[in-house]
Amino acid sequence: MKRRTNFASACLVLALALTASVYAEEPLKVLLVTGEKHHDYENQKAILSKGVSERIPSEWTIWHHKTAEAAKQAMSVEGWADAFDVVVYNICHAVEKDKAFVDALCKTHHAGKPAVAIHCTMHSYHFTIAGKEGEKEWNRLLGAYSRRHGAHKPITVKKTVVDHPATKEMPAEWATTQGELYVLKKLYDTTTVLAYGDAGYKEGQQPVIWLNRYGAGRIFCTTLGHHNSTMERPEYLDMISKGIKWAAGKDK
Ligand SMILES: [Zn+2]
16 A cells, blocks of 8 residues: 555656646747847847747747838738737837727737837837827837937946846846937836936936736836847846746746
């Protein structure tokens, strides 16, 4: 009887171990939507997918569209995001005018599809969309409103006291070698700021890493990432990797 109990216990331990290893190795299905002008998206898609894959198990699908119109077509197909755990946006679609398209995009994330928004994504999908300044649906998704950036200067990144996996291991302060700091005109009260950036602007330091709760969706945002040299930093790739995990609800 005792031997049988021991055998049963051993089987249970083995089953739990196998289950744990399967869960531990389950890769996140990441869709990276990237493209248009003003940034080196060709190299950035490689920096992001390689750097994050080295840190967290992840399978990357990359949609690199040369135009905002091509991106719109891809993201207008019914169920376009269904196969992915999280959508990472590294785009610069500042002159999109189609409010119905942006509203539908936001609806996908409001319903729960996790998203990560990088740099010029913060200047996309609201400049030329009809509606009240700073209160358009993409602003609600981001939890923020920004229209401009200041002069190119290194940014000192200072993390806040918020205890969060995306910044837990980050040094209290670190500096980029190059930078393009976004100035925020508004931050929604659904956000939590994880780090500020200081480039010596007269407007003072600005939020550079934050998270937003948008309906059922987790949205992780950073305005850092204009230059490849910033994106290649281990501090940056660690933060984005953990931000992706958090957005996808895998932060436990
Ligand atoms: Zn930029």
